[in-house]
Amino acid sequence: MASLGVLRESDDFELSLALQNNSALQRALQEGGKTDETRQSLIVLACRTIQSCLGPGVKLDPDPSLANTNWSQSCWLTPKCIVYPRSAKDVSRTIKILGLLHTPFSVRCGGLSPTPEHSSIADGVLIDLRELGGIEISADGRIASVGPGARWSDVFEALDPHGLTVVGPRLPNVGIGGFILGGGLSFFSGEYGLAADKVENFEIVLSDGLIVDANSAEHPDLFWALKGGGSNFGIVTRFDLSTVPIRDIWYSMSTYAITEVPEVLLAFEQWQLRSADPKSAIFLRMGLDSCTITLVYSSPAKRPPCFNVFYDIDVMEYLILPTNGTVVSLTTALAELFPHNPARHDHRAASRKNDLGLYSAVEAYWVWRKETLALRDSTRADATFMIQHVPKTLIEKGIEDGSNPLGLTAVPQQWWAIVVDWDSAKDDNLVRESLRDITKRWTDLAKEQGTHLDFEFMNNASGDQNPLRSYGETNLQRLRDISMKYDKAQVFQLLQKGGFLLSRA
Template structure:
């Protein structure tokens, strides 16, 4: 027996809250029912099968789970049949695109079925419309590779190994962000399997509210099987540079960062800079900037926006041009090798308003919290990073009908990301990140520079990004959740991932 109880949240918003007395069907039974449904089609794999291990490999082993079986649909119809079965039989499941989420249980599950979208990875380009159709299980390297012969590309991961599905439904920061906003705002339409297995297309005119909610809504509304994406010209050379400065250059780095975060990115939106610092084991930290330029670039004669980084204004630069007048695919493939899979990893985020003193304070918190006992852990590496979300970025997103993230004025997204080797250090490393995030947030509030957004794609397992989108956006998401998933299938039966409040 199922009952739907509307409740008033503290904010005065109305949300759906669902009380269920239905038991979940045992995962073994769900896998067996799925096996019967797809009998003879080699799409349901048990832990004993040869296919299970490779399908259950994640970018970071910290995200690894042990699903009861793994289902690899070949197309949207397969996803629909499975979701229909799960809805009817009350089977728990998880959805995985590239499996780059570092949070265990987000794109994996312990007792339940894992839907791995890896076989839904077609990429096609329509030169008439200028739109690319991308299967939701693709990785960006395949997408970029398939589109380059047409002289176009799409907004996707800066690391090309990321999956399409999680990245796009979380927002998506790409190298083109200063020109073209969040990647999610470059989606033209989606094909989505709703609870019960119904397949619909959502875009700015059809199911437009759902379309908006998906942009930042992660897995809360259904399984997206296809993204139709706007493309951008890729005929000009693409450049990317890793800049290194010693710790002694920090004040100048942060002064340049402040300029870039307060109008710099808008003054030349073809530019892109991530300001980071890293500590490798017990070594001293250094500043490491990831810079990119969508256009011709020459270290000896850089675009004006980049001059201070090369002309000695910031002392002791060591540039390493890892993608010299080449393609987005080359630059992002390079990063996927540099950010190789296999180490334990987590991440967490806050957002602030630009302030050079606050940059220093946050940086100092990161250094102080990186204590010698942590540094001594096997494989220890930590990074503190930030980048601006400027006005042009926001304006472009608004021009495409907006999203759910609730950003209306420039902010700076801040994140920290450690790596380590041993599972026995997971608890210490996650509390290290949680401790820093608490201190970052307090410092930002003390400075009067706290911005609400916790960027979903950088959210840690103990963070709750969707409530940071603001009351109006949350209300719209709740209303559409109740409309498109009235039984809360994607909350109740999908235990992992970031959820909409009340669901």
């Protein structure tokens, strides 16, 4: 077919006018990408046109080393080009061109999603937001304005001299955008709610290229939707986060033998049911050979009494001795203890009420361990089972801060997650099928015991799960209505390849 050339931009550039003057492009769009040749030509045209607008911020036919920075090797795909916008205006130009040329794309912040095409793409355009990494603290210290390309460790370090932090992740190598737009569970969520609940304002680029602020006063419906609604509405180019007055904290990390799991789980259940202290948090990770617990108290302390049930359990090894430190020192230590090593990864989510005591959690653990031991024997996969406490105060803070779309039942609960790492692509189907089977058995067990909650935490969900559906039909329909209002052409549903999309919910 005839060459489509390049659409060039001036300060008063209008893509629609360029389209009218490009007959080859008109024919290609009328064909609707019916042939592979047409589709490829439109993708190449989009890449070259974006490059003409952004210059060196676009890499055509990129080296795989640029594309393959995602956490999971299963997401290592090579796009036709990578766009590195340096401003919201760059994002606006990019998304207008992609919409006009019907070009598939994915958006990458940290690249931590283990689902192929959620932050990677083959034969399309990858928008990598790493250059939007600015961090600014307001004069009064109340707001931290953070770009989606920043890293949480940098955010924590910027706030440390002010005696402040934000509600961020437990492991600092998580991306900004995916964490917040999926909800965001933190060591400080019992006291302050989810990370999404502490956003004061989103600067977002819509599908028509318009750059808007979404907050409680401007576009409040979009503001609500972004607090857990994922990547369905636009590309967020700045998060204005409320800071919290936390710097100095107490923490420890201990490893326990597998034989201690029943006692550890009993202590965990007692802490959940008896501790009313929202300053306390626990990061519980159970492996096939040991169990690791991180205890965190959001103020300096000696031996916080809320953790008394853990102090008499035999410790196999202290990875971090009980100490008073800072948010920065804790997250630095955790980043060193849990590095993101190259491998194939996936995770999966489930939820339950935490009112049955010891029996349910122990039984679920042994179900998980039997299945994952067999999986390790056949694939060498390494698995971790996490139980995440969600106190009622977390849900109440979300309501107090203007609510969010998650539709959480206002009861104390647990969000369970499995994380699996493996090496070979030939084992992908076997590993993922095993995860689905374990999750189904957990769900069936919880239903039998009357503790099942129909909620899937987006940050822990696997690609074939449906966290948006678990928000409830009322909230799901509201999200769809907001999507249609702000994305009339449904660019983010039809052209965006990754993310938990409303079009698939």
